[in-house]
Amino acid sequence: MKQACYNVPDLKLYDLVATFTQRFAPQRYDYAQHFYRQSDQYATMLAYLLLCMILGRPVGELQRRANRKPYFMGDFENYSLSITHTDQLVAVAVADDNIGIDSESWHNVDDAVMDVVVSAGEKRQLCHDATLKTIFWTAKEALSKLRNADWYSSPATELQSPDTMLMDLKNPKVNFETWRLPLGVITIASEQKTTCSLKSVTSVDIRDFIRLCLNTNIIV
Incomplete structure (x- = not known):
């Protein structure tokens, strides 16, 4: 498995993405709130959401290793992840290596x-x-x-x-x-020599995924 996706941030979705992150990863939400710029707060929470979208469900809290490298815990601890963002896009990748x-x-x-x-x-x-x-x-x-x-x-x-x-x-x-x-x-x-798929995630995709998760009794 090697998948990636990206989104062009839309701050009009800030409250919705914040609600999702606070519900399923409150530590990630608190971490995001330490950034001064709202755009940086949003990018941090959006990256978490995109990871969840790749794996099809909320993934719980992320942890950090040396050099602040993030990693999954629990059901997804065998997967590797990576995050990046600019002022114009946020992108994440997930792989089994x-x-x-x-x-x-x-x-x-x-x-x-x-x-x-x-x-x-x-x-x-x-x-x-x-x-x-x-x-x-x-x-x-x-x-x-x-x-x-x-x-x-x-x-x-x-x-x-x-x-x-x-x-x-x-x-x-x-x-x-x-x-x-x-x-x-x-x-x-x-x-990995396998080809990575890259998906462009839309605002509609984000709304649909969050509403599905919030309306389902998911425990992480």
Whole structure:
């Protein structure tokens, strides 16, 4: 199993998503409320909801390991998860093996940062395709989440992108999958060779799922 989904946040659904999160993961709800911006609160709760939607039911509380890496407990503890969000989208991934996901808006990565983190070979490719700056950044972040270690603040990768594919010569076992969306890039890193499905979740999907869960006697 390797599935991912994303949603373009709609703050008009804030109260509904907050009700769902407070009902099924009150600690996650409290964690979200510590953020100052309402948009960050919503993204945190929305990510939880999207994880539940992939697995078809509320998943209970999430816990964090080293480097604040989130993980499931209870019935879903054998699954791996990863979360990412920008100001324009929230995305999550779930798999039965370790997985990392990252997203970034187009052309939002500072050139000075890229000069530090890319290798000489990666930099040469950026000169020919400006979109690779965003793609390479998400790949480095996704790899960092997969490994639960820093693979992005120094030239620790040797990414190549022949014919829209993406690979890392220093991590040949890692399978990268990238989606170029109008709002930005989503990249998944895993060691599974199976293809990951990516679903766009709509506001209608969210309303329907929450109402189903709230109207059903679900115990988590």
